[in-house]
Structures are given as structure tokens and as C-alpha cells.
Amino acid sequence: MNRQKVVRRNNVHLIGDGARTMMLANGFGCDQTMWRYLVPRLPECYTLVLFDYVGSGGSDISAFDPHRYAALEGYARDVTEICEALELQDVILVGHSVSSMIGLLACQANPALFERLVMICPSPCFLNISPDYLGGFEREDLQELLDLMERNYLGWASFLAPLVMGREAPQDMIDDMAKTFCSTDIRAARVFARATFFSDYRHILPDARHPTLILQSETDALADQRIGHYMHERMPGSKFSLIKGEGHCLHMTHPADVADRIERFCDDRRH
Amino acid sequence: MQEFSDPGPEKFPCGCMVTTGPGTPGERTIVFANRYFYKRLGFYRGSLLGHSLASLLTPASCIILDSFILPMLKHEGKVEEILLEVLSSDDAHIPVVANAVMEGPGEKYIYWSLFRAVQRDKLYKELNQTRDLAEQASRAKSRFLSNMSHELRTPMNAILGFSQIMKADPALPENDVSSVDEIIKAGHHLLELINEVLDLARVEAGQIDVSLEPVQVTTSIEDVLSLVRPLADEREIKCRLNATECLSVKADRTRLKQVLLNLVSNAIKYNRSGGEVIVDVERVQDDGDHRVRLSVTDTGPGIEPEDLSGLATPFNRLQREENSIEGTGIGLSITRQIVEAMDGTLGISSEVGVGSTFWIELPECQPMGPAPETLVEKPAADTSAREPRSDIVLYIEDNPVNLKLVEQFVRRHGKARMVPADTPEKGIELASTLKPAVILLDLSMPGMDGFQVLEILKAKPELAGIPIIAMSAYALPEDIHRGKAAGFDDYLTKPLKLNHFFEVLDQYLVDQPRS
Numbered sequence: 073m074n075r076q077k078v079v080r081r082n083n084v085h086l087i088g089d090g091a092r093t094m095m096l097a098n099g100f101g102c103d104q105t106m107w108r109y110l111v112p113r114l115p116e117c118y119t120l121v122l123f124d125y126v127g128s129g130g131s132d133i134s135a136f137d138p139h140r141y142a143a144l145e146g147y148a149r150d151v152t153e154i155c156e157a158l159e160l161q162d163v164i165l166v167g168h169s170v171s172s173m174i175g176l177l178a179c180q181a182n183p184a185l186f187e188r189l190v191m192i193c194p195s196p197c198f199l200n201i202s203p204d205y206l207g208g209f210e211r212e213d214l215q216e217l218l219d220l221m222e223r224n225y226l227g228w229a230s231f232l233a234p235l236v237m238g239r240e241a242p243q244d245m246i247d248d249m250a251k252t253f254c255s256t257d258i259r260a261a262r263v264f265a266r267a268t269f270f271s272d273y274r275h276i277l278p279d280a281r282h283p284t285l286i287l288q289s290e291t292d293a294l295a296d297q298r299i300g301h302y303m304h305e306r307m308p309g310s311k312f313s314l315i316k317g318e319g320h321c322l323h324m325t326h327p328a329d330v331a332d333r334i335e336r337f338c339d340d341r342r343h
Numbered sequence: 344m345q346e347f348s349d350p351g352p353e354k355f356p357c358g359c360m361v362t363t364g365p366g367t368p369g370e371r372t373i374v375f376a377n378r379y380f381y382k383r384l385g386f387y388r389g390s391l392l393g394h395s396l397a398s399l400l401t402p403a404s405c406i407i408l409d410s411f412i413l414p415m416l417k418h419e420g421k422v423e424e425i426l427l428e429v430l431s432s433d434d435a436h437i438p439v440v441a442n443a444v445m446e447g448p449g450e451k452y453i454y455w456s457l458f459r460a461v462q463r464d465k466l467y468k469e470l471n472q473t474r475d476l477a478e479q480a481s482r483a484k485s486r487f488l489s490n491m492s493h494e495l496r497t498p499m500n501a502i503l504g505f506s507q508i509m510k511a512d513p514a515l516p517e518n519d520v521s522s523v524d525e526i527i528k529a530g531h532h533l534l535e536l537i538n539e540v541l542d543l544a545r546v547e548a549g550q551i552d553v554s555l556e557p558v559q560v561t562t563s564i565e566d567v568l569s570l571v572r573p574l575a576d577e578r579e580i581k582c583r584l585n586a587t588e589c590l591s592v593k594a595d596r597t598r599l600k601q602v603l604l605n606l607v608s609n610a611i612k613y614n615r616s617g618g619e620v621i622v623d624v625e626r627v628q629d630d631g632d633h634r635v636r637l638s639v640t641d642t643g644p645g646i647e648p649e650d651l652s653g654l655a656t657p658f659n660r661l662q663r664e665e666n667s668i669e670g671t672g673i674g675l676s677i678t679r680q681i682v683e684a685m686d687g688t689l690g691i692s693s694e695v696g697v698g699s700t701f702w703i704e705l706p707e708c709q710p711m712g713p714a715p716e717t718l719v720e721k722p723a724a725d726t727s728a729r730e731p732r733s734d735i736v737l738y739i740e741d742n743p744v745n746l747k748l749v750e751q752f753v754r755r756h757g758k759a760r761m762v763p764a765d766t767p768e769k770g771i772e773l774a775s776t777l778k779p780a781v782i783l784l785d786l787s788m789p790g791m792d793g794f795q796v797l798e799i800l801k802a803k804p805e806l807a808g809i810p811i812i813a814m815s816a817y818a819l820p821e822d823i824h825r826g827k828a829a830g831f832d833d834y835l836t837k838p839l840k841l842n843h844f845f846e847v848l849d850q851y852l853v854d855q856p857r858s
Contacts, residue, residue: 101410109418137828139794209402216428217403223438223467224407224426291370293397293409318370320410325417 078157082150083130086158087111087120092338093160095121097151099169099193100268101221101261103129106168110323113331121163123154127260136260144170144267148177155185162187164338168323169193169294170268177273179282188283190334193320195295196303197272205274208296214269221265277306284310285337287322287330294320311337352377358384358439358457362396365417366451371396371408374452383459385432401428401436416445416453426460438464488544489819493787495537496816497742500837503530504748507841511755534838541819543677553595553684557708560635561586563596564622567603571611579617582607586624592635592705594685599705602681603637605674606701610641613699618642626707638702645695675701735779736761736848739770739796740814741788749783749814749839756845758852767791771799774806781851782806783835786815786826794829801830810851814839 078084085104094114098106104122111120124131125147140146151174155163163186167175172194179186197207198214209217284307288300297314304312313333317326352359358380362371373391381388384399397405404427415422421444428436439457506526509515515523561584568582575582592599603622610620623638679689682703693699736759740746746763753761759780764770767788774782782800786793793813800806810832815822818836826834833847 135828137825139825213402216401217406220401220403220407220426220428222471223464293405318365318409319413320406321414324414 075157078154081126081132081135082123082154083132084121084123084154084158087122088116088118090116090118092118092164093121093162094118094164094166094338095123095151095155095160097123097165097167097171097175098125099167099171100264103131105129106321106324109327110331113327115335118164121154121158121160123150125150125264127257127264133257133260136257138259138263141260141263142267144174144177144271144273145181147171147174147264147267148181151175151178152182152185155182160185164188164190166190166334167192167194169195169320173271173273173276176276176280176284180276180279183281186282188285188338189280190285190287190337191303192287192323192330193289193292193295194286194303195299196274196277198269198294199272201272205302206296207299208294209269211270217269218262218265222262274306277303278308280307280309282309283337283340285333286310286312287333288312288314289319289322290314290316291318292320313337355379358455358459360455360457362453362455364445364450364453365413366449371413371453373399380457383431384429384437399429401430404428412441412443416443420445420447426464427457429457437461484544485819485821488541489817489822492537492541492818493816496534496818496837499530499534499537500816500839501744501748503527503534503838504752504841506530508748508751508755511841530838539674539677553598553681555593555595555685557591557710558594558596558599559589559591559710560599560624560637561589563599563603564624564637567600567607568622570604571607574608575611575620578611578614580611580614580620581618582611582620582622584622584624586622588626589710590624590626590635591708591710593708594687594705598681598685602678602703603639605678606639606703609674609701610639610643610699614641614643618698627704629704633707634704635707636702636704638700640698640700642698645697646691646693646699647695648693651691651693733778733780734759734852735777736781736783736852737764737770737773737777737779738762738783738785738814739764739767739774739788739793740783740785741765742785745785745814745837752839752841752844753848755841756848759848767796770796774800774809775803778805779809781848782809782811783814784811784831786813786817797829797831812847812851 083104096104096107096110098104103124107122111122114120126141127133127136137146140149151165154160155178165175165179165186165188167173167190169192172189172191173196175189175191179189195207197205198209199207200210201207286300286304286307288297289295290297300312300314304310315322315326315329315333317329319325323330352375355377356379359375359377360373360380361375362373363369364371373394373396376391378388381391391399397408400408407425407427412422412425421442423442425441426438427441428438431437438460440460441455441457443453443455445453506523510520510523510527564584564586568584571582607620607622614620619642621638621640623636623640625636625638627634627636682689682705685705687703687705689701689703691699691701736753738746738749738753738761740749740763743765746765750761750763753759762773762777762779764773767790770782770784773779784793784796784800788796793815797811797813800809800811811830812833812835813826813831814835814837815826816837823834823836832851835844835847
């Protein structure tokens, strides 16, 4: 796909013009505005690439294909297509929640495009799977979550794209994104929710080849500490880093700490 | 007047609760809840103090608390109207609408108000279920239509394809020429009926898509008149356009043509030999809005007044079953619905023994400016720098009849040769070894479908630039859209039309020396 098409389809925004490229991929239930607290804290040596998956934020909803996006591989293709169309190289891919696994899929499908991977509050599988994997939830719990989100439909706009811009977001980001609020398509959100909560990608962990940082929240109802450890044990070349914080959105609640740890991890190669 | 004293939270008929905030270490615990709260959830007063908020929520609500409410509170200071489910003392799930506020990011406490939403939630759930069922039914219908179209078109591909090959064969004995013509004619007619029935079903299911744009009516009419010329000539009917000025309407270009084609071909079919068909274009006023009326007038027998009202009902052919005029009686019904979908109207007037006039009215609009120069991407552009091209057309298809048919098509075309691959695996292997000029790919094959094969082929750098064309009996517009979106260079629907197939081959086999 050509650059223009991809930029329009995924509402791609570039911030800064640093020498290194860092791509930020949001998790389920939001769009790129979710990075607004982290972005100002990342150093200027990066060109930041922000985008929305098809069906959320300011993406081109007409490009939504329920078949393609029924599995995380479809979203991983969005990621690699953006990298290819923009001719990005040595990309540092930062994924929140489900985008951690989407990022890993993208890294495995096109290893040459990516330099390293940062996973914020990841989980390879949210379901408890007998005999011994505890993803944290029974299928009924997650079904109920989808159901509850659906019943929150009237509030979904605010639910999916956390309300107004925070005070700290840079002005140009506010201008660019002001019009993208509340435009998440419910049909696309449903498909994405299913792909997120009912999938199991544990089997791809041992094939990880890129240096990976796992940022684990101390208390996270969606991705418990033991899941972070589970991933770290199975992913060659991974680093585990615990952030003393609460919640599943560390990049929103602890942006300074997250930025600091990403920075240190990315500086590694120079030492 | 007695002075009003602050009632505190105890008297309010909603749950009031205070929990610890981010300023307090550890998880959120309940430090206060009012009487209403305890009572409606069935707990003893005071029994929840010190309990974690999460222990009072269902797992799904915990996720929402954790991944949405708490981050939002921290950054925005409040959340409003979030539906949660709390657990009562007997573990029942009680839907509540929650609001919460917190004054600053480091605040010690969060203040909550919770409203029972049992009735509202029940209604909302029922609405959602009804909507889901309707959507499910609509999807099932679309799937059925798509499958039906596929099933009917597959045998038609063999019937029409082979008869076109036979007809193109100069060695075909004179006696058989007219027999083959009849097969082709009947085949096309059957195909038209299949399309009409499917179209009606789609229209009735509300699935008609129109994309409105300024369309110049005289051009559309002229196109239609040239299409029906053979039919008119056969019956020695004169067709003419009567337009004094060049008007544009807001319409869907293709659909407008479909409508005009239906009206004009009806006017020819239900006419007398040597009769006349006149298409008039005029501007009419409707409540101050300009509309354009397109009328198609024939010199046929006319329609009895009592028959006029039932005319646009499906399958009503006004006893035309008795005579030899072909048709399903569907066309006019579809026509009316399409016209209405374009914000237009359809009307009929008729006089027995003189003829009938069928007219449509559509909103007038300003004509479109000169068309921007479109760049047609031709694969020829990037072929010059490459190796001399192969003359191979690789066809990956599991159905032996289709393989045989296309082989004959390609042979008849004469500029390439076809290599068959009857399984996707074989096709992928042959593509890499042969590097063909064009790959034709069937979409429905057992084991691996055409989309999966396409993805594998596209991932092979050695095949970059080789056009891959989908061949499918899935012929609905959304099927074609999906195919093109997936990255197919072209999408051919079955039954294949010999001439169109040649055109597509010509387009992709450019600069190919004749073998």
C-alpha cells in the first residue's frame, strides 16, 4: 500500500524528527490520544509514530474488514504496513496491553523492520486455561465484560476515548486530534474486543527474537504480576521491570516512570 | 419558616459511598456508605467498612474500574454515567450507574454516587438482543444470497463459457451456429433472471447501496439507447431522445442506468413491431425545488386503469405470461425501489390502445466540473525494466471444468498459454518456479482459500509485480470490494465473458510477443 493510503487508513501522525523511530500502539478501547501523557516525556531523539487501528479514532472506517481484524494478525499487518509505507527502519515498537502481542506478531512476521519491543501491561491470554495457565478470567467473565461495555454504549464514546484532553498534552497534538474523539465504531470495537479477550498467543512467546522490555504494573486487574513473569520466563531476550503503581494503564497513570524505563532500555545498545 | 439543616448523605435515595483515593496507599477501600446503599444491597449497616471496593464488584466491573475509572479519575477528576455491576449480599449482580469525583490527583478520598438501574438495564439488554438478532438475520440473508449467487453462477460459467468457445470456432458447422446462439441467448437470459431475483432480495433486505453524484442525464440515456439498439432493431422500433437542454441529476450513475435500461427495454418489449420509444427530459418544479423528469413513452397496447396500481409489485406481469415476452415481473419493482433510494419518484400513465409513459423524477443538481485527469495505473508501467516476460498464465483452481474452460479461453486469445494448478499448494509452488505473466486465482478452494493463497504469493519477493486476478462466482458488489481491498489486481466474476476476459488478459499481457 502506498504512503498516502496507509496514512489515511490508520490516521498516522508523526511527532518530532529525531534520528530514532518509536512507534506507539494503543490497546483495546482507545486510540492514539491515549499516549498524550507519555509523548511529552519522551526525549527529542525520537521520531514518534502514532496511529489508530482501523475502526477506532480517526481511522478510515470504510477500510474495516471483519475477517481481517477478527484475529490479532490483522492488526499486526496494519503495523507492518505502516512501517513499510513510511519506509521506517529499526523501529522501537511500544505496545500497550493487547498491542504488546500485536507488536510481537509484527516483529515475528517482519523481523527486519523492528529493533526492539516494549510491552506495557501485556498478557498473551486473558483466559484461564486448564490445567495450569491462569490468565485471570473465565470465559464468562470476559463475555460479561464485553456485554457490560456494550450496555455502556451510551457512554462508550467517553469510555473508549477518555474524554477531554489532559492539561499536559502538547498543543499541536490537541489540534490534530480534536476532531477524532468519540468516533470509535461499535462494530469494529466488538470485533477487536473478541480478538483481544478470547485469543491465546502463548505459543509465540518462545519465538521472540527482539530485545523486549516487559513493563509490569504492581496491581493490575487485567494483567496480574504472575502473567508478566510468565511471559518473561518464556521470551528469550526479555527484561522484566515492575512499576510500583496501580492499574492497567501505566502510560497514563505513571507516564514519567514509563518514559524513564523505556529510555533506559533503548539506551542499552549504546553501552 | 423553620431553618433547613444539612441532611447529610443519609437521606438521599441513592447509594452514596466514599472510598480511599490514590493519595492513600493500597487498594481502594470503603470508608463510608449510606443507609440506602447498605439496604439495597442487603448488607448490615457498617459491615462494608474497610472492605476493598473491588470485592463489591463483578470481575468485569473490576476491569472497568481498573482500566478506565481510576485512570480517568486521576487525570480528569471525575467519571459520569458508567454502568457497573455490584454484588449484593446474596451475590446477585445489581446494575448501577456510577458517578465519581475526586478533587485532585493526590486526593485521599473518592466520592461515589450510585443509582440502581435494574429496569433501565433490562430494557437496554432487550433492545440490544433484538438488534443483535436482526443483525444476525441480515447477515444470514446476505450469506445466503452470496452463496446462492455462487452456486447458480458456477454451472452457468461452464454453459456460457463453452458455448462462447464453440461459437468462436470457425469450424463450427453452419447447422449448429443457431443452436449455439440459442444456448448463449438462453444462458444470458437465465443469468439475467438470477441477477434480478438476487437484486430484488437485496433491495427488499434494504441492502441497496447508492452513491449519489451529479450525473448528466442525456449521456446516460444515450448509453442506454445504444445498449438496447439490437433489441429495438430486431422489432423495428425507433428509439429517440427528446431533450432541449443538458440537465444533471443527483443519482447513482450505475443505478440510474439500470433503471433507464429497465424502462426502455420494457418499452421495447411491450411495444408493437415498428413502433416507437421516446425518452423525454424536462425540468419540473416541486415545492420550489427543481427536479428532472425522465419519461419513457411507448406505442404499445397500453394498460387498463385497474391494472396500473399493481404494476410495480413483484412478479405482477399483467397476464403477460400468456404471451411470449420474457421476464419475471421483478424489474419494475426493483426499479421503483432504486428510484426511491435515490430520493426520486416513479410514475405511470397509460391510455389503452395508444401507449404508456413510465417516468421518474430525480432532484436536479449542478453538473460536475470537468473530470480531473485520472491516472490509470497500468501494470505495463513497471514492466519495461524487468526481464523479458513469460507468456504463462497460471490458473489456480480446483474445479476441473473451470480449468478446462479457461484453458480454451486462453488458447483462443492466442497470446499466452495456460498452466493449470488444481490445488493451492501446487499453485504456490508453480508460481515461484514459473514466474508467470499473470496469475488467475479461484477464491473458493478446499483447504486454503484464495485470500490465503494471495497473502502467501504477495509475501514472495520474486513474484512482486506479477498481477494476480481473482476469479470467482461470488459476484456481489461487496465480494468484489473485499477482493480488491485484499490486494487483487482485478476481479473477474463467473460466468466469464469471453470478450471481457480477453480485455483483461490484454491489459495484463502488454508487450507480450504473440506466440
